[in-house]
Amino acid sequence: MAGSTLTIKDLHVAIDGKEILKGVNLEIKGGEIHAIMGPNGTGKSTLSSAIMGHPKYEVTSGSITLDGQDVLEMEVDERARAGLFLAMQYPSEINGVTNADFLRSAINARRGEGNEVSLMKFIRQMDKQMEYLEMDLDMAQRYLNEGFSGGEKKRNEILQLMMLEPKIAILDEIDSGLDIDALKVVSKGVNQMRNEDFGCLIITHYQRLLNYITPDYVHVMMQGRIVKNGGPELAQRLEAEGYDWIKQELGIEEETVEQEA
Amino acid sequence: MTTEIKLPFDKAFVSSFSSVVNEPAWFAELRLKALEQFEQLSMPKPDKTKIDKWNFTQFHQHTVKSTAYTSLAELPNEVKALVDVDAGNQNLYIQRNQTPAYLSLSDDLRNKGVIFTDIFTAAREHGDLLKKYYMTQAINADEHKLTALHAALVNGGVFVYVPKNVEITEPLQAVFVHDDAEANLFNHVIVVADDNSSLTYVENYISTVEESNTLANILTEVIATTNARVQYGAVDNLAKGITTYVNRRGVAGRDSEIDWALGSMNEGNTISENTTNLLGDGAKGDTKMVVVGRGEQTQNFTTTVVHYGKHTQGNILNHGVVKESATTIFNGIGKIEHGASKSDAEQTSRVLMLSEKARGDANPILLIDEDDVMAGHAASVGRVDPVQLYYLMSRGIPQTEAERLVIHGFLAPVVNQLPVEKVKKQLTEVIERKVR
Ligand SMILES: Nc1ncnc2c1ncn2[C@@H]1O[C@H](COP(=O)(O)OP(=O)(O)O)[C@@H](O)[C@H]1O
Ligand SMILES: [Mg+2]
Numbered sequence: 001m002a003g004s005t006l007t008i009k010d011l012h013v014a015i016d017g018k019e020i021l022k023g024v025n026l027e028i029k030g031g032e033i034h035a036i037m038g039p040n041g042t043g044k045s046t047l048s049s050a051i052m053g054h055p056k057y058e059v060t061s062g063s064i065t066l067d068g069q070d071v072l073e074m075e076v077d078e079r080a081r082a083g084l085f086l087a088m089q090y091p092s093e094i095n096g097v098t099n100a101d102f103l104r105s106a107i108n109a110r111r112g113e114g115n116e117v118s119l120m121k122f123i124r125q126m127d128k129q130m131e132y133l134e135m136d137l138d139m140a141q142r143y144l145n146e147g148f149s150g151g152e153k154k155r156n157e158i159l160q161l162m163m164l165e166p167k168i169a170i171l172d173e174i175d176s177g178l179d180i181d182a183l184k185v186v187s188k189g190v191n192q193m194r195n196e197d198f199g200c201l202i203i204t205h206y207q208r209l210l211n212y213i214t215p216d217y218v219h220v221m222m223q224g225r226i227v228k229n230g231g232p233e234l235a236q237r238l239e240a241e242g243y244d245w246i247k248q249e250l251g252i253e254e255e256t257v258e259q260e261a
Numbered sequence: 262m263t264t265e266i267k268l269p270f271d272k273a274f275v276s277s278f279s280s281v282v283n284e285p286a287w288f289a290e291l292r293l294k295a296l297e298q299f300e301q302l303s304m305p306k307p308d309k310t311k312i313d314k315w316n317f318t319q320f321h322q323h324t325v326k327s328t329a330y331t332s333l334a335e336l337p338n339e340v341k342a343l344v345d346v347d348a349g350n351q352n353l354y355i356q357r358n359q360t361p362a363y364l365s366l367s368d369d370l371r372n373k374g375v376i377f378t379d380i381f382t383a384a385r386e387h388g389d390l391l392k393k394y395y396m397t398q399a400i401n402a403d404e405h406k407l408t409a410l411h412a413a414l415v416n417g418g419v420f421v422y423v424p425k426n427v428e429i430t431e432p433l434q435a436v437f438v439h440d441d442a443e444a445n446l447f448n449h450v451i452v453v454a455d456d457n458s459s460l461t462y463v464e465n466y467i468s469t470v471e472e473s474n475t476l477a478n479i480l481t482e483v484i485a486t487t488n489a490r491v492q493y494g495a496v497d498n499l500a501k502g503i504t505t506y507v508n509r510r511g512v513a514g515r516d517s518e519i520d521w522a523l524g525s526m527n528e529g530n531t532i533s534e535n536t537t538n539l540l541g542d543g544a545k546g547d548t549k550m551v552v553v554g555r556g557e558q559t560q561n562f563t564t565t566v567v568h569y570g571k572h573t574q575g576n577i578l579n580h581g582v583v584k585e586s587a588t589t590i591f592n593g594i595g596k597i598e599h600g601a602s603k604s605d606a607e608q609t610s611r612v613l614m615l616s617e618k619a620r621g622d623a624n625p626i627l628l629i630d631e632d633d634v635m636a637g638h639a640a641s642v643g644r645v646d647p648v649q650l651y652y653l654m655s656r657g658i659p660q661t662e663a664e665r666l667v668i669h670g671f672l673a674p675v676v677n678q679l680p681v682e683k684v685k686k687q688l689t690e691v692i693e694r695k696v697r
Contacts, residue, residue, distance in 0.1 A: 052655050055647050080657035092652035096670025105666060106656035143670070160656060 003030010003197040004067050004083055004167035006051075011062035013043075013050045019060065020046045022224040028168055031196035035210055035235060036203045038221035039243055044203045045089055047221070048170045052086040053079055066168070081110055083167030087157035087174050089203075094144040099156065100126060102144045103163055110164070129162045132192070134185050150177035158189040168199040175209040187212030207239035220246055227252075266318050266406070272296060275413055278323065282381045285388045291395075295402040295412035305405045305506075307532050308592045309622055310561035315504055315530060317407055320476050323414060325444045327357040337469050340438055343687055352377060352433040358444035359417035370429060376422035377433055380449055383420035391420055394453050399482035399510045399538075407506045411447050411478045418449035423458040423489075432461040432494075432681050439466065439499060442473040446499075450481040454489035454517070461492040463681045468500035468528075475503050483511035485519050487541065494522045494680045496688050501528035501556070508534040515541030515570065522678040523550040524688045526695065530558055536565040539573035539604075547576045551675040551688075553695045554587030554619070564608075565594040568601040568634075577608035580675050582668055582696055583619040590621075595636055596628040605635040612642040613671050615664075615696070668696050 006028045013021035020043045028034050036044055049057045051064055053076040064071040066082055074082060094102070103126060108116045123140075130137055133155050145153055154174055161169055171190065175183055190200065190213050202215060210218075210232065218235045220228040222243070227250055228234065237245075246252075275296055279289035304312065330336060333346045336355070344353055352370060354377060355363035361379035370377070376387055383391045396402050402412035419435050437448060452462055466479070477499055485491050491511065499505055505527055511519040519537050537546030546566045554560050566575030581589045595606030606629075612621030625638035645667050653663035672692060679685040 052651075054651055075660070076651055076654035077657055077659045077663070080655055086655055088652065088655075092646075092649045094649055094653070094667060094670055096673035097666045102653070102656075102658075102666065105658050105662060106653075109657040109659060109662065164656060 003199055005029045006084070006168045006199065007063075007065045008051070009063045011047070011050065011064065012060045013046050014058045014060050015046065015056055020224055021050065023062070024224070024226055026219065026226065028199045028201055030167060030199045032217065033194070033200045033202065033213065033215045034217045034219065035215040036201065036219045036221050036226070037205055037207070037235060037238055040205065042221050043224040044221055045172055046224075048086050048172045048201075048203060051170060052076060052084065077109065080166075085161055085164060085166035085169040087154075087161060087169065087171040089172040089176070091145050091153050091157055093146045093148075095146055097144050098141050099144050100140040103160065106160070106164060126163065129159055132162070133159055133189055135159065151179070151182045154178055154186060155182065158186050162189055162193065165193075167197065168201070169193070170201045170203065172203045173205070174202070175204050175206060183209065184212060207235045210235045222246070222250075222252060268296075268299065268410075269319060269321070270323055270414065274323070284381070284384050287388070287392055288384045288395075291402065292413045292415075295409040298403045299406055299409040299413060302403060302406045302409050305407055305532070307561040307563055307590075308624065309590045310532070310559060312532060317476060317478065317504060317506055318410060320445045322443045322445060323416060325358050325441045327360040327362065327441060329357070329360060329362040330355060333363065337438070337440065339467060339469055340436055343436055343465050343467070343683055344434065345683065352431060354379065354419050354435045356417055356419070356435070356437045358439060358441050359446070359448075362438070367431070373427045374424040375427060375429065376420060378420055380415065380418035380420055380451075387420065387422070390422060391451070394451055394482065394484050396482070398484050399512050400480055400508060407478055408480065408508070411449070411480050414447045414478075415449045416445075416447045418451070421452040421460070421462055423454045423460050425455045426457045428458060429460040432463050434681060435462070435464040437464065437466045439468040439473070440470060442470045443475065444473075445475045446477040446479060448477070448479045450479075452481070452483045452491060452493065454485045454491045456487045456489060459490040461494070461680045463494035463679070463684050465495070465684065465687075466497045466499055468498065468503070470500050472502045473500050477503055477505040477507065479505065479507040481509035483509070483519055485511065485513045485517035487514045488516040489514070490518045492520045492522070492680050494684060496524040496526060496679070496684055496691070498526040498691055499529060503527065503529040505529060505531040505533070507531065508536075510534070510536040510538070511546065512538045512540055513544035513546060516543040517541060518545040518547070521548040521550070522675070522680065523548070524676070524679065524691075525550065525552045525560065525562065526688070526691045527560070528556065528558065531560040533560070533562045534565070535562070536567065537575065538567045538569065539575060540569050542570040543572045544570050545574045549578045549675045549678045550580070551672045551692070552579070552581035552589055553692055554581065554583040554589040555585050555695055557586050559588040561590045561592070563592040563594065565596065566606060568597040568604040568606060571600070571602050571604065573601060573604045575604075575606045577610070578675060579610040579623070580672055581612045581621060582615060582672065583612060583621045584615040584696065586616075586618040588620040591623045591640075592626065593624065593638065593640070594626045594628065595638070597631050597634050597636065599630040601631050602633040604631070607637045609639040611640070611671070613668065614642065614644050615668070665696070
């Protein structure tokens with residue numbers, strides 16, 4: 001079988017008792033690139049956090065499976081080792097832990113005891129990918145994300161993606177705060193990962209990124225649901241016309257009002 | 262008010278000890294005077310920890326018999342891990358309980374006039390020099406009961422003297438091995454860096470016994486005269502049951518610098534003071550300390566920098582991890598005296614608690630008597646951030662390993678400052694063992 005399949009069915013998620021996702025359905029297969037677009041505050045990060053298992057997000061009903069395995073039953077680290085990856089919108093900073101030590105721990109956790117990657121091989125691989133992403137090699141010895149600029153953090157997320165080679169990756173606003181050159185570099189990284197074993201969900205609210213990474217499927221999320229599905233042309237229409245036409249089509253008019261309520 | 266404490270050792274005992282080790286008269290007199298002063302003095306009062314129930318004065322053995330090591334090959338494995346067993350011409354002093362057990366000083370340093378020897382030999386052979394600095398400039402015997410008790414009963418230690426203009430690059434290392442469960446340590450370390458000199462000194466206190474119902478009363482004096490630099494590293498690793506009072510104090514003259522890198526890994530109750538007095542203009546003091554508390558132990562660390570000279574710079578960075586039912590208190594004191602203009606007193610103390618019952622406290626205190634100065638402080642007491650763990654785990658790292666990374670990361674910025682590679686490695690291993 002080529003690649004893995006992540007299946008999300010009727011997913012409801014609450015934060016602090018407040019329902020944010022109200023029934024999300026989505027299937028991502030190896031070889032496919034999906035994009036979720038939508039206005040701010042509609043639940044895109046909530047979806048990605050729920051998939052990865054962030055402690056603050058409570059799945060109240062629905063299911064997430066990876067190749068039929070119940071993801072919701074897994075601890076966060078088990079989800080990662082099962083093949084999921086989330087490039088986070090706001091990566092944590094961890095003082096005293098170097099980027100290299102962190103990545104090596106992550107790789108070794110996958111490989112298991114007795115099968116650790118050799119230090120030389122690891123360093124070579126890390127240097128190679130950092131060069132590919134046009135990162136300063138010193139960043140390997142800096143503390144994880146500490147004092148990194150916004151753009152450096154995003155590149156570092158993609159570096160982890162390339163080093164860990166997950167089956168399904170979710171990239172949450174990997175494009176926010178990037179200038180055009182950085183955007184190109186990040187896209188280059190993702191495109192290099194592209195193959196029939198690799199599935200990817202790109203979350204963004206700008207179409208811009210999708211000029212560099214062409215998605216197979218585009219979904220629009222509003223008010224905690226996926227409200228529209230299409231191909232790359234849907235992203236282009238959203239870029240040109242905004243979200244109002246979808247709201248009208250679906251009779252969603254009070255978007256902002258409801259959000260404040 | 263002082264309470265009557267009957268000491269287990271009297272004047273006659275102290276005098277006879279002085280004559281056994283063949284001390285000069287001034288040293289013996291200092292002991293007897295301190296023994297008298299003990300009666301009138303009060304106990305020290307560490308902020309936020311009540312020590313009136315702690316035993317700092319009652320013990321059985323002042324002296325235990327230990328044999329010297331004839332070669333480094335005889336060292337217990339825990340100690341071998343700290344030193345370079347194969348190196349020849351190195352600078353190493355090993356003390357076994359209170360017995361000087363091994364000494365090596367490179368020919369080069371010997372020829373330059375560097376003194377590195379046990380405190381008894383120093384008193385006999387370098388009496389005039391020792392007398393000038395011993396409990397005269399940094400710590401006085403009559404500060405409180407424990408300094409007096411120490412002065413009266415000192416039973417081990419080391420004297421380091423670096424002459425003017427001598428800059429030592431390779432570190433001097435002292436290892437104080439505690440391998441007798443009956444041994445009480447009244448250890449005195451004195452490091453003098455004369456004008457324009459520099460050195461790195463690293464010490465380890467290490468118990469090889471599991472548990473010992475004894476006392477450690479440790480004083481360190483560092484004197485950096487003018488334009489001198491002392492890097493002082495220490496890892497304290499004394500066994501459970503040992504009640505420790507440790508006071509490390511430095512005085513820095515004009516343009517001198519004293520840097521402390523301290524790892525406090527004791528298993529018993531500990532009161533620790535570390536003070537740097539910046540006497541001369543342009544002097545600098547820097548303390549970095551890591552602490553791990555576990556079990557039932559209570560530890561109190563007071564780190565002080567006092568600015569007397571103008572343009573003086575003081576930095577304090579304390580990081581502590583507390584687990585189980587342990588208590589760790591950090592008191593950071595930055596004191597700027599009147600006239601110490603353009604001085605800067607900075608401090609950061611952080612405590613990471615790993616269990617519900619662990620207790621931590623970080624108290625920054627700034628006492629400033631001068632207008633034209635800078636000062637800053639940061640203090641925090643918290644737990645491991647679940648979002649940080651989530652981030653690490655989201656890359657496949659299991660929770661225990663993620664916690665380990667966060668804890669080591671929390672201590673690393675200080676551990677990395679320790680001057681000797683082997684000591685750094687050993688401290689990392691001790692931390693690993695203790696926080697697991
Ligand atoms: N940690 C949180 N605590 C409370 N509410 C939150 C939290 N995170 C997100 N929300 C709320 O959940 C909704 C969806 O947020 P999010 O999923 O981050 O949106 P998006 O990623 O689409 O911008 C918003 O209304 C937001 O205010
Ligand atoms: Mg978001």
